[in-house]
Amino acid sequence: xxxxxxxxxxxxxxxxxxxxNNETLQAWDAGDEYLINHVEDLGLEGKRxxxxxxxxxxxxxxxxxxxxxxxxxxxxxxxxxxxxNLHRNECKKITFATTMDSIPDNIDLVLMQIPRSxxxxxxxxxxxxxxxxxxxxxxxxxxxxxxxxxxxxxxEKYLGSTTTSLAWKKHRLVFAQADSPALTEIEASxxxxxxxxxxxLDNLANVYxxxxxxxxxxxxxxxxPSDLGSKRVIDLGCGNGVLSVKLGQLNxxxxxxxxxxxxxxxxxxKQNLENNLPDGFRxxxxxxxxxxxxxxxxxxxxxxxxxxxxxQAITDHIAWQMFCDTKHVLTQGGQLLVIGNRHLGYDVKxxxxxxKNNVRLIASNKKFVILQATK
Ligand SMILES: C[S@@+](CC[C@H](N)C(=O)[O-])C[C@H]1O[C@@H](n2cnc3c(N)ncnc32)[C@H](O)[C@@H]1O
Numbered sequence: 001x002x003x004x005x006x007x008x009x010x011x012x013x014x015x016x017x018x019x020x021n022n023e024t025l026q027a028w029d030a031g032d033e034y035l036i037n038h039v040e041d042l043g044l045e046g047k048r049x050x051x052x053x054x055x056x057x058x059x060x061x062x063x064x065x066x067x068x069x070x071x072x073x074x075x076x077x078x079x080x081x082x083x084x085n086l087h088r089n090e091c092k093k094i095t096f097a098t099t100m101d102s103i104p105d106n107i108d109l110v111l112m113q114i115p116r117s118x119x120x121x122x123x124x125x126x127x128x129x130x131x132x133x134x135x136x137x138x139x140x141x142x143x144x145x146x147x148x149x150x151x152x153x154x155x156e157k158y159l160g161s162t163t164t165s166l167a168w169k170k171h172r173l174v175f176a177q178a179d180s181p182a183l184t185e186i187e188a189s190x191x192x193x194x195x196x197x198x199x200x201l202d203n204l205a206n207v208y209x210x211x212x213x214x215x216x217x218x219x220x221x222x223x224x225p226s227d228l229g230s231k232r233v234i235d236l237g238c239g240n241g242v243l244s245v246k247l248g249q250l251n252x253x254x255x256x257x258x259x260x261x262x263x264x265x266x267x268x269x270k271q272n273l274e275n276n277l278p279d280g281f282r283x284x285x286x287x288x289x290x291x292x293x294x295x296x297x298x299x300x301x302x303x304x305x306x307x308x309x310x311x312q313a314i315t316d317h318i319a320w321q322m323f324c325d326t327k328h329v330l331t332q333g334g335q336l337l338v339i340g341n342r343h344l345g346y347d348v349k350x351x352x353x354x355x356k357n358n359v360r361l362i363a364s365n366k367k368f369v370i371l372q373a374t375k
Contacts, residue, residue, distance in 0.1 A: 017081030028058035029171035057082025069094035099165035103131035123205035125158035134179035226250040241269025296297035
């Protein structure tokens with residue numbers, strides 16, 4: 001795996017986060033290189049640059065040498081990865097922000113890796129339109145096959161005049177400026193109800209399945225336990241917190257910790273637990289990479305609907321990390337309840353970790369299995 005980015009006679013050492021010995025994926029992509037080459041050709045120095053959705057901090061590391069950088073991302077992993085890479089390359093300090101924060105004042109240039117979710121993109125474009133003058137260039141990048149005419153229409157509608165570059169190494173740049181005729185107000189959250197469960201959910205722009213309930217979540221909602229007493233529960237990869245809300249309704253005396261790597265998910269889960277559960281219900285919501293730093297044997301139950309990609313890459317290493325971390329934090333006899341697509345083979349992974357006799361099928365349908373592993 002290549003860990004050194006060499007461009008313009010400069011070398012950066014860059015790793016994904018968390019750093020893994022057998023990593024197969026690179027920390028940067030050709031889109032980062034395209035943006036760097038383009039901006040270097042402009043010969044700028046000493047600018048205030050806003051970098052949106054930097055993957056593992058490549059753009060932040062590169063541009064911090066000559067510029068004043070604010071890096072905005074909804075991802076805890078991006079924040080941690082960027083910080084590690086900045087230290088590794090002895091770069092200057094930068095400012096970190098989430099995409100719930102306001103756009104900083106007096107920005108001269110915006111560089112953006114186009115986010116995967118269109119709702120998140122629209123949110124960011126509308127924030128930029130409200131904060132920037134039309135003279136500030138916004139340069140975005142993505143794989144050419146991900147830049148559809150509908151993507152460019154979103155730029156036109158929510159930000160302003162938009163053009164694109166030729167493709168280079170299968171990536172294209174999008175050039176835009178904040179001059180759309182009307183400023184379109186965007187609601188920060190979408191709200192919908194789960195009538196069957198008497199739950200109302202608010203979803204900030206980058207929350208997983210923020211417009212409707214995930215099918216896996218819908219299935220596991222029917223199979224959550226109601227005999228937990230005052231047990232300590234972790235909702236790992238909580239998203240909007242829907243599983244925690246249901247667990248809280250069924251078990252009013254439990255203590256829940258909701259964990260997600262998306263800051264917007266963590267904030268949405270907090271709002272949803274507050275709005276749907278009685279005052280005094282014990283919970284906390286925290287942004288983290290899986291269960292990094294959690295104490296051994298601090299929970300009797302972990303519920304998990306694991307993710308199957310990290311940023312653009314499809315991978316099952318996060319699910320594996322989640323299962324390993326869960327084994328560490330569970331008390332003896334504690335349980336992990338997991339939902340997954342049948343084809344993902346979580347039963348094999350859980351058997352390897354917990355022992356075949358300690359893994360039980362709780363329910364299944366055509367698409368999903370719900371598994372319970374006991375420590
Ligand atoms: C399939 S969604 C499940 C969301 C919600 N629990 C549900 O059932 O609808 C997986 C969640 O895991 C989160 N996630 C991804 N990588 C993570 C990591 N390394 N640490 C913690 N959470 C992560 C994602 O942001 C996403 O919200």
